[in-house]
Amino acid sequence: xxxxxxxxxxxxxxxxxxxxxxxxxxxxxxxxxxxxxxxxxxxxxxxxxxxxxxxxxxxxxxxxxxxxxxxxxxxxxxxxxxxxxxxxxxxxxxxxx
Amino acid sequence: xxxxxxxxxxxxxxxxxxxxxxxxxxxxxxxxxxxxxxxxxxxxxxxxxxxxxxxxxxxxxxxxxxxxxxxxxxxxxxxxxxxxxxxxxxxxxxxxxxxxxxxxxxxxxxxxxxxxxxxxxxxxxxxxxxxxxxxxxxxxxxxxxxxxxxxxxxxxxxxxxxxxxxxxxxxxxxxxxxxxxxxxxxxxxxxxxxxxxxxxxxxxxxxxxxxxxxxxxxxxxxxxxxxxxxxxxxxxxxxxxxxxxxxxxxxxxxxxxxxxxxxxxxxxxxxxxxxxxxxxxxxxxxxxxxxxxxxxxxxxxxxxxxxxxxxxxxxxxxxxxxxxxxxxxxxxxxxxxxxxxxxxxxxxxxxxxxxxxxxxxxxxxxxxxxxxxxxxxxxxxxxxxxxxxxxxxxxxxxxxxxxxxxxxxxxxxxxxxxxxxxxxxxxxxxxxxxxxxxxxxxxxxxxxxxxxxxxxxxxxxxxxxxxxxxxxxxxxxxxxxxx
Numbered sequence: 001x002x003x004x005x006x007x008x009x010x011x012x013x014x015x016x017x018x019x020x021x022x023x024x025x026x027x028x029x030x031x032x033x034x035x036x037x038x039x040x041x042x043x044x045x046x047x048x049x050x051x052x053x054x055x056x057x058x059x060x061x062x063x064x065x066x067x068x069x070x071x072x073x074x075x076x077x078x079x080x081x082x083x084x085x086x087x088x089x090x091x092x093x094x095x096x097x
Numbered sequence: 098x099x100x101x102x103x104x105x106x107x108x109x110x111x112x113x114x115x116x117x118x119x120x121x122x123x124x125x126x127x128x129x130x131x132x133x134x135x136x137x138x139x140x141x142x143x144x145x146x147x148x149x150x151x152x153x154x155x156x157x158x159x160x161x162x163x164x165x166x167x168x169x170x171x172x173x174x175x176x177x178x179x180x181x182x183x184x185x186x187x188x189x190x191x192x193x194x195x196x197x198x199x200x201x202x203x204x205x206x207x208x209x210x211x212x213x214x215x216x217x218x219x220x221x222x223x224x225x226x227x228x229x230x231x232x233x234x235x236x237x238x239x240x241x242x243x244x245x246x247x248x249x250x251x252x253x254x255x256x257x258x259x260x261x262x263x264x265x266x267x268x269x270x271x272x273x274x275x276x277x278x279x280x281x282x283x284x285x286x287x288x289x290x291x292x293x294x295x296x297x298x299x300x301x302x303x304x305x306x307x308x309x310x311x312x313x314x315x316x317x318x319x320x321x322x323x324x325x326x327x328x329x330x331x332x333x334x335x336x337x338x339x340x341x342x343x344x345x346x347x348x349x350x351x352x353x354x355x356x357x358x359x360x361x362x363x364x365x366x367x368x369x370x371x372x373x374x375x376x377x378x379x380x381x382x383x384x385x386x387x388x389x390x391x392x393x394x395x396x397x398x399x400x401x402x403x404x405x406x407x408x409x410x411x412x413x414x415x416x417x418x419x420x421x422x423x424x425x426x427x428x429x430x431x432x433x434x435x436x437x438x439x440x441x442x443x444x445x446x447x448x449x450x451x452x453x454x455x456x457x458x459x460x461x462x463x464x465x466x467x468x469x470x471x472x473x474x475x476x477x478x479x480x481x482x483x484x485x486x487x488x489x490x491x492x493x494x495x496x497x498x499x500x501x502x503x504x505x506x507x508x509x510x511x512x513x514x515x516x517x518x519x520x521x522x523x524x525x526x527x528x529x530x531x532x533x534x535x536x537x538x539x540x541x542x543x544x545x546x547x548x549x550x551x552x553x554x555x556x557x558x559x560x561x562x563x564x565x566x567x568x569x570x571x572x573x574x575x576x577x578x579x580x
Contacts (some may be wrong), residue, residue, distance in 0.1 A: 011206045020201070043207050047214050055207040056190055057236070068195065073236075075201030085198045
């Protein structure tokens with residue numbers, strides 16, 4: 001059982017999307033190895049899912065779990081802000097570095 | 098080559114736009130808050146569904162879908178049903194409760210894909226985005242939004258959708274919109290206004306430009322009517338093409354018919370001007386009673402007296418209007434001028450005429466209607482009303498009150514005298530030590546008429562016209578003089 005369930009809506013045609021995926025992977029691997037479930041959804045392939053989730057901007061990250069849901073938009077370029085946004089800016093993690 | 102237009106189905110709009118919205122293009126609909134942008138946009142989709150069997154997509158960036166559904170029910174549009182039939186599709190992009198944090202670059206490709214998909218799914222021809230300003234408040238990165246919305250309009254162009262995008266304005270007469278969206282939506286621009294003049298709200302629509310195609314210039318007033326939504330009063334698009342009838346109808350007073358050379362022309366506009374108590378309402382009452390013999394249908398629009406008062410007074414003149422009403426030949430509608438705007442009065446009168454189909458109308462008095470509006474609004478009202486009535490061939494009598502007891506022109510007359518066919522003056526004359534009432538036909542378009550000034554007697558048989566009053570001059574000015 002993982003503690004984090006994260007969805008990332010991307011568009012394979014766009015460079016910002018590819019960047020966001022890389023940035024997110026790096027962050028999750030570094031701070032939460034094995035503790036997360038990451039679902040990458042390409043809106044070109046799954047427009048239904050984008051519809052259902054009400055996605056407008058790409059890339060959009062949704063933290064489905066833990067509740068409440070959190071949404072981050074953009075290429076996720078600033079690591080500290082992503083961590084704060086996800087609510088995993090655990091002081092211990094940062095101090096351990 | 099001029100760009101083809103898509104008939105909207107919003108009746109008068111198709112008139113002022115000379116055919117509708119530019120087909121396959123996007124039109125910017127700008128307006129301050131409360132200017133009925135959302136309603137107009139929704140009506141564009143609803144009319145497409147009801148009149149042309151064209152499906153629509155409604156994108157909301159602002160109001161919640163549930164609120165829009167409920168608001169539109171008041172106009173008799175069952176959005177739920179249309180949604181289930183695939184005729185109406187919502188794309189809900191309204192603000193939600195959860196926080197959205199932006200970190201780094203993004204684009205709106207998800208929105209574009211959803212939009213294109215919704216259009217393709219039901220083969221929608223009409224698209225509304227309401228409102229573009231709201232998306233700027235969702236995202237602080239305005240440069241990105243501007244660029245992305247520009248791509249959205251390109252997508253719409255590619256799929257050949259006829260679209261309306263609404264945008265907010267902060268001032269009624271100023272920059273077209275906030276956030277400078279007109280930079281990429283500059284081809285077709287319309288403005289809705291809701292201006293406060295003389296303590297009254299006046300709504301207007303203006304087509305600022307349709308690139309490569311014609312339209313009526315300037316503002317046209319409109320009003321919002323239950324079950325009909327936006328109803329435009331197309332003043333500037335009206336044409337002077339009424340039929341002129343040679344047929345005469347009785348004024349209800351035999352001597353007056355003679356003075357007019359055989360009666361009023363059918364479908365003409367008669368203005369009766371006089372001071373208070375000079376006999377205007379009586380003449381109007383005679384005019385209605387005069388329809389009895391020919392079994393014509395009459396509509397009396399009273400803005401000064403109640404139905405009961407009118408009936409009682411008419412009885413005193415030997416006219417049984419109650420019987421006429423019971424026979425279905427007369428309909429009396431009595432309202433205060435202040436209850437609604439002039440545009441609403443106009444729409445109401447048009448509805449009444451369509452419903453009752455009168456042959457003649459008496460409006461007592463048109464001066465009462467000047468109590469609320471701006472001068473321009475009043476002129477527009479009179480022009481639109483008389484145009485409509487003439488078009489329908491309704492013989493109309495308008496009464497106007499002059500301020501001075503003995504004469505003098507009122508504002509009302511000055512405004513409307515030129516569009517009336519016949520003008521009758523009712524004046525007090527001071528004659529050998531007593532006040533006498535007089536009548537004269539000042540103008541009778543298309544006919545000879547008796548230009549003399551005649552005495553009037555009012556008795557239990559109504560209005561009696563007597564002999565010409567001779568030997569006085571200055572009757573039309575304030576001080577008649579016995580020569």
